Amino acid sequence: MTKPKEVTIYDLARKLNVSIATVSRALKDDPVVSKKTKKKIFDLAEEMGYRYNHFARNLREQRTYTIGVIVPRLNSYFMSTVIAGIESVANNEGYTLIISQSSEKADKEMASAKTMFNNRVDGMLVSLAYDTEDIAHFDQFIKKNIPLIFFDRVADHPDCTNVLIDNRKGAYEATCHLIAQGCQRIVHITATPKRNVYVDRLAGYKQALADHQIPFDDKYILINNLSQEAGAQAAATILQMNPLPDAIFAANDNCAVGCMIALKKAGLRIPQDIAFAGFNNDPVSTVIEPNLTTINYPGYKMGEMAATSLINHLNGVNSIDSTNTILLRSELIIRASSLRTKSDSE
Amino acid sequence: MTKPKEVTIYDLARKLNVSIATVSRALKDDPVVSKKTKKKIFDLAEEMGYRYNHFARNLREQRTYTIGVIVPRLNSYFMSTVIAGIESVANNEGYTLIISQSSEKADKEMASAKTMFNNRVDGMLVSLAYDTEDIAHFDQFIKKNIPLIFFDRVADHPDCTNVLIDNRKGAYEATCHLIAQGCQRIVHITATPKRNVYVDRLAGYKQALADHQIPFDDKYILINNLSQEAGAQAAATILQMNPLPDAIFAANDNCAVGCMIALKKAGLRIPQDIAFAGFNNDPVSTVIEPNLTTINYPGYKMGEMAATSLINHLNGVNSIDSTNTILLRSELIIRASSLRTKSDSE
DNA sequence: AGCATCAATGTAACCGATTACATTGTTTTT
DNA sequence: AAAAACAATGTAATCGGTTACATTGATGCT
Known part of the structure; x- marks a missing residue:
């Protein structure tokens, strides 16, 4: 016993x-x-x-060979893919992961940070929650020289490396594509401007409009939490618009899908009446009809890069702060939801 | 510095x-x-x-307040939901999680088990990989009296508690429903019979046929890895059948969706030509058209139950082995993909 | 032969908590 | 007033490794 x-x-x-x-x-x-x-x-x-016995070693060496990971949620395709990437690298290098989700709440994020701090993680990998305002709860790590890397949902901090894609460019390309398809009244559905990803995507959207002499209109910007349900609600708002927009660019695929379903139910044809583009290349984008145009987003690689960079840091390989930002390539994937060029024949 | x-x-x-x-x-x-x-x-x-300093305590107390979690994959909606449930309980009780994915490979599962063993987890929560044959790599835990709980993909072991749903019943209900819709030639797509979930679902399917005097036919059983791509390949096989089956019951939603897309592309109408049912109530089931009939599966709760049971064990609350199996309720959700009753009017 | 060099191993302090047992001073009991 | 009971605190061993420094014996060099 x-x-x-x-x-x-x-x-x-x-x-x-x-x-x-x-x-x-x-x-x-x-x-x-x-x-x-x-x-x-x-x-x-x-x-x-x-x-x-790791604990005896840890006690003696004052290291734990543990990496703390905080993500907004685990049950999104993108995030779980990133974590798979992190895990493969960490495992290979003999590090253990402690994973926690903030559920998009700042206070849960703070609590998780504290737990990890007390567990003496050697380093941190963080993607911020929606409603995190300031990142003071990460100062404790900085102060103790515990390296902290943000990925995807990043924060500007002189001592932290960021791993992300060029969100502005991705959004710019998606919007330009919609414009090239003849769209002029393009709604952009996005989330809180607290997070870089949404700020940057909005900026890319605006830039694309500007470059094509399309005036920017505030009322075409819808802000919600990007869930599928939020997409459906956004559809209700969109249906009130007069004239109707002719394209919708959502900051993620889930929301785009929710919106598409609702608009289809309302009798609109996609892409003829309204063209659609999303972001993330989530698997649902190839299930929805018509298939969703989107930005492909290298989640697994992002996880690998973030973990590798952190571990190099820990091993003193990187000249410290040699890199402050690592940008990964993303690409526009054009599918039927935005293809209006052959619709001439209609 | x-x-x-x-x-x-x-x-x-x-x-x-x-x-x-x-x-x-x-x-x-x-x-x-x-x-x-x-x-x-x-x-x-x-x-x-x-x-x-946890390590000093752990060294002294010979406990770690850490729970090891091994799942087949993180990036499935179901699994990440389960983990969210585990996480909430563990966090509340002051336990830290070490999470690892086997990627459905027995050898990765063995390696993860070893890592966790060496990290001296206080207890284990495991859902088995596709190709795990025997579970000898978990004996080390049993021998050291480290409690081990299987969830969803379980194994029969006298010293382990299992948390799962009644897969047989779920499959039975889904199949009966298809039969009630007038289907007689029902294909069942499933995965390796090494895993209880697939064995039981197959048994439920067979039982339903037997109860309705429909002869069981081997050729209606397709075995693959249940990915969306595998579903598409299964569709090719199905299209060769003569006569065509009039219903398909897939052991998960992803595979069902892949198959539906391919069959639709081939010109078949769902549910008129072929009715469909899946398993899991994955979010894609409400994106695919027509929406997919499926079995709802309480992932979050399963995670909570497994974690609670384990922690009770650790705290000596449970009379040891008082429970050997915890069954959670599941339910059939009927959607358009299987509704043929009103199709009389056609 | 005598000394330096080196490979292999040993000694003991240290990491930071927990806790059985001992000690002290104070209050209660008779 | 002496003894017993108790509350508050202290002492020191313990958990299982790491590693600076010390020791030993063998080999190389002149």
């Missing part, structure tokens, strides 16, 4: 008549220990079911 | 001229310490920026 006693280096040392220092060195494959002794020790360790 | 020295209970003790024992006790709010002393200590701890 009670846990069997753990085997320690003391046990191994005693049995082999060597010192614990030798055992400790052998187990880390220190070249200073002779091959013969190492073999003896490895074999006995195996035989006795020895397992390494 | 170097990390500032950490404040320890020794520092607090020295400053206040008390012993470390008193500080230690005060910090855990031990009633044996006087209120006055406690206040002094709390205040100083706050002032000096003291933070608790």
